[in-house]
Amino acid sequence: MVRATGRAVVLVVLTVGLLASVGVAVTVGPADLSIGTVWLVVADHLGLARSDVPPLREHIVWDLRLPRVLGAAAVGAGLAAAGAVMQTVIRNPLADPYLLGVSSGASLGAVLVIVAGVGSGVVAVGGGAFVGALTAFAAVVAVAGRRAALAPTRVVLMGVAVAQLCAALTSFVIIWVGDPHATQSITFWLSGSLARAGWAELAWAAPVLVAVLGLVGWHARALDAFAFGEEAAATLGVDVIRVRWLLLVATALLTAVLVAMSGAIGFVGLIMPHAARLLTGPDHRRLLPVVALAGAIFLIWVDTAARTLFEPRELPVGVLTALLGVPAFVILLRRREVRG
């Protein structure tokens, strides 16, 4: 029973940590805000209390910072959980949510929308990214999923091929158009940023996030069964092909929604699962809640750093996650070598 308690304690600590992170991160930034102000604004909007916070500050809290912080939490949680699932289903510790070509497809979609002049608005670009992401994933599945089995090696190889193709097409379009304004907004988007995360994006992302996390959690024990490979999973009663399809499609959908909101933020989906496993071990019933919470907290703080470290300039958060992720990645590889 010691173990069950330990597990509950970790979850409570992380949940409190997440709530506190949201509350504190919202106060950080050029305009000085106190936790009290944040609380008053939130309470007012939820109809719990009347606030007399000045409209400008209320605007900063409610329309700018809070959706951005929640966006960071959603993207961090989603990418981390998606990465954990991918690593298990593809049976590759170096798998991440972008392995299926989703992020490069999203970039291409966004770029096409921008240069086609459909609009550079958040909705149009996000929509283009979402469609691009799903198209790339569909292309991967169409080729790799022949005979319906989605064999991991084929999926990985096809994912790499589609990603390369999309990246090449994206570069081609950027150079062909040569519009410096478009190039700038695309670059920002390619490196990942939460600057555009607003309530509208959250309204899309949150339900998908909740649904996919629920689905993945429901299959936690089936994911455990993959420990010794898919044949072993099958002999433990798991319908391997069905579970693989379901979870790959669900994580691709989630990744597409997140990428449409934030661009491709690298390394969160690769590193967080390994970090969380150090804490929980490989059992998915323990790992999945922890990895999602830890991913959310991690990205909240990295994004807060990205927008405040070099004020008034903002660093794309993807640049910062890469700066943190690469050393973590090297450490990870060394650990693996040591273990043999």
Place this chain on the structure above:
Amino acid sequence: MLDVSGVSWAVPAARILDRVTCTAPAGSLVGLLGPNGSGKTTLLRVVAGLLRPTSGQVTIDGDAVARLRRLAVARRIALLAQHAETDLDLTVLDVVLLGRIPHQRSRWSDSDTERARAVEVLAHVDLTGFEHRKWQTLSGGERQRVQLARALAQEPELLLLDEPTNHLDIGHQLQLLHLVRRAGITTLAALHDLNLAAMFCDTVVVLDAGRVVAAGAPEQVLTPALLADVFGVEAEVGTHDGRTVIHYRPPAA
């Protein structure tokens, strides 16, 4: 009781199993013998329901395996595969509890009964106290016994073993087969060592190029003629203390 009747399995280029028929009465240990590539692993995979036979059928206590759902098969048949490898940092208890998956009621936690069962099967394979050891730190023989414990935790009616004694020293080979015998579960085991097969198996089935070339009690099946024919070795077969013993001769120069 396992009944394999007229099972064939083919790929476009070749017929890997050709009308294989054999049975394993309840509680018996049946050895599956044959040279490399003769189809032992393929037959075990068909019996485990991982491959669908092109023709013929496998039944377990009268139920056709091909018609059972995956989960129903997992509750009745456990397979100890030739290779068990993982990158994950699992404990011995984690591995054994995997065997409880087909029976588990709760999606969220392992019940105390399940943990107790895991500890029990670990005791059966003489690994009491190993619960919290890491899989990655175990020796080959310990890993093989942990996998056997996992298979026993599945509480199967039928145990399928694919060369379970591979890479084990002779002491551990004897121990593993002894543990299997002691479990008393109907077992079909692909084995390489004919002396071990003769020592532990009630009956043996010999495959060659996907066909059953002989089946029956070890002392009747394992004749010099068969060994020459199927394995291409010269050997004398004798008895010692009432056991069949095979002496191999070096190949003629």
